Amino acid sequence: MTSRQSLTCQKHLFDIPADVTYLNAAYMTPILKEAALQGQQAVAGKLHPWETSIPDFFEPPARACGLMADMIGAGADDVALVPSVSYGVAIAVRNLPLLPGQKILVLADQFPSNVYPWQDMAQIHQAELVTIARPKDGDWTSRIIAALDGEVAIVACPQVHWTDGSCIDLVRVGAACRAQGAALVLDMTQSLGVMPFSVRDVDPDFMVAASYKWLLGPYSYGFVYVAPRHQKGVPLEQGWIARKGSDDFARLVDYQSDYLPGAGRFNVGERSNFMLTPIILQALEKLNAWGVEAIADYLSGLTDMIAARAGAMGLTVADKAHRSPHLIGLNFDGGAPDGLTAALADRKIYVSVRGNSIRVSPHIYNEAQDVEKLFSALEDIL
Numbered sequence: 469m470t471s472r473q474s475l476t477c478q479k480h481l482f483d484i485p486a487d488v489t490y491l492n493a494a495y496m497t498p499i500l501k502e503a504a505l506q507g508q509q510a511v512a513g514k515l516h517p518w519e520t521s522i523p524d525f526f527e528p529p530a531r532a533c534g535l536m537a538d539m540i541g542a543g544a545d546d547v548a549l550v551p552s553v554s555y556g557v558a559i560a561v562r563n564l565p566l567l568p569g570q571k572i573l574v575l576a577d578q579f580p581s582n583v584y585p586w587q588d589m590a591q592i593h594q595a596e597l598v599t600i601a602r603p604k605d606g607d608w609t610s611r612i613i614a615a616l617d618g619e620v621a622i623v624a625c626p627q628v629h630w631t632d633g634s635c636i637d638l639v640r641v642g643a644a645c646r647a648q649g650a651a652l653v654l655d656m657t658q659s660l661g662v663m664p665f666s667v668r669d670v671d672p673d674f675m676v677a678a679s680y681k682w683l684l685g686p687y688s689y690g691f692v693y694v695a696p697r698h699q700k701g702v703p704l705e706q707g708w709i710a711r712k713g714s715d716d717f718a719r720l721v722d723y724q725s726d727y728l729p730g731a732g733r734f735n736v737g738e739r740s741n742f743m744l745t746p747i748i749l750q751a752l753e754k755l756n757a758w759g760v761e762a763i764a765d766y767l768s769g770l771t772d773m774i775a776a777r778a779g780a781m782g783l784t785v786a787d788k789a790h791r792s793p794h795l796i797g798l799n800f801d802g803g804a805p806d807g808l809t810a811a812l813a814d815r816k817i818y819v820s821v822r823g824n825s826i827r828v829s830p831h832i833y834n835e836a837q838d839v840e841k842l843f844s845a846l847e848d849i850l
């Protein structure tokens with residue numbers, strides 16, 4: 469039996485009480501119990517700073533970048549640490565060329581951290597921000613490719629739309645961008661860790677993801693992948709730790725013009741992040757051990773169940789060809805009833821409302837019983 473077939477619900481690794489039905493990973497996930505222990509130890513470590521050694525500044529964050537690189541098929545040096553998606557997108561803005569009259573493509577209702585920076589950039593360069601309308605058939609991929617008219621300099625999009633889980637085929641979009649000479653900037657916050665993705669197949673210019681959702685990580689901790697062709701670019705900050713030889717604390721004022729190799733120059737200041745790094749290390753080790761494909765298989769079993777139950781209640785969902793394995797919108801024509809999430813929360817069932825949809829987002833700690841609880845509550849309330 470392969471590991472893909474053997475993956476089962478991992479709720480025992482999390483501190484989720486039996487009466488809580490948590491189907492809201494797209495909002496944020498719980499961290500692993502083991503990660504919480506490591507995090508508590510890391511906080512206690514600051515009681516005794518004399519025990520923090522110079523390698524502690526460098527080795528754990530490098531390991532975090534290495535684990536992320538393993539997940540996305542990148543080299544360990546191609547990944548840097550960022551505190552947020554907006555920070556990672558700002559790196560892309562700083563390093564991509566844009567001429568007056570050229571276009572930047574984004575999707576309708578895209579998450580603001582991957583829209584505001586492009587609005588600003590377009591205005592500064594007298595370029596145009598083009599928003600792809602939400603396709604009725606859920607096929608974003610064809611609309612993005614059709615919009616690549618030779619004037620598009622940058623496509624900034626996710627792999628999965630944060631509101632309803634509709635998917636973009638990044639392999640096709642990446643190929644189309646390359647063919648047209650457009651740069652591709654990805655916000656993978658709503659899919660990385662639970663949906664297969666490889667920079668080798670997609671070849672984005674920049675990819676950024678926050679870790680506090682599907683990566684089971686802490687808040688204020690994210691990753692940026694920088695394609696080798698941009699690694700000589702300009703970082704947002706000129707901090708000491710991103711410079712060559714920064715591990716020689718006695719010689720930090722022998723100022724260096726060279727940076728760390730690869731994407732090292734793009735790291736956020738204080739990237740050592742002693743308290744949060746142990747948490748993400750636990751999470752990435754687990755996710756990589758389970759395997760992203762196996763997680764996606766497991767979760768698509770749950771979203772298929774959700775889709776079938778929603779259909780039986782007359783709610784519409786994206787068809788299987790265009791929906792993600794882990795995040796699914798149950799669409800109410802004319803909007804979700806007022807107070808629905810509160811009525812569910814009263815029963816300790818947690819989902820989100822985004823636009824006209826209830827957004828249901830299971831992770832590896834969920835099982836069929838959670839789907840049953842959600843739908844029996846919905847049948848009761850509606």
Ligand SMILES: Cc1ncc(COP(=O)(O)O)c(C=O)c1O
Pocket residue numbers: 494551552553554555579581626630655657658678
């Ligand atoms: C798609 C997406 N990107 C990014 C974020 C978070 O952005 P930031 O890290 O800039 O706060 C979210 C949060 O909901 C999101 O859904």
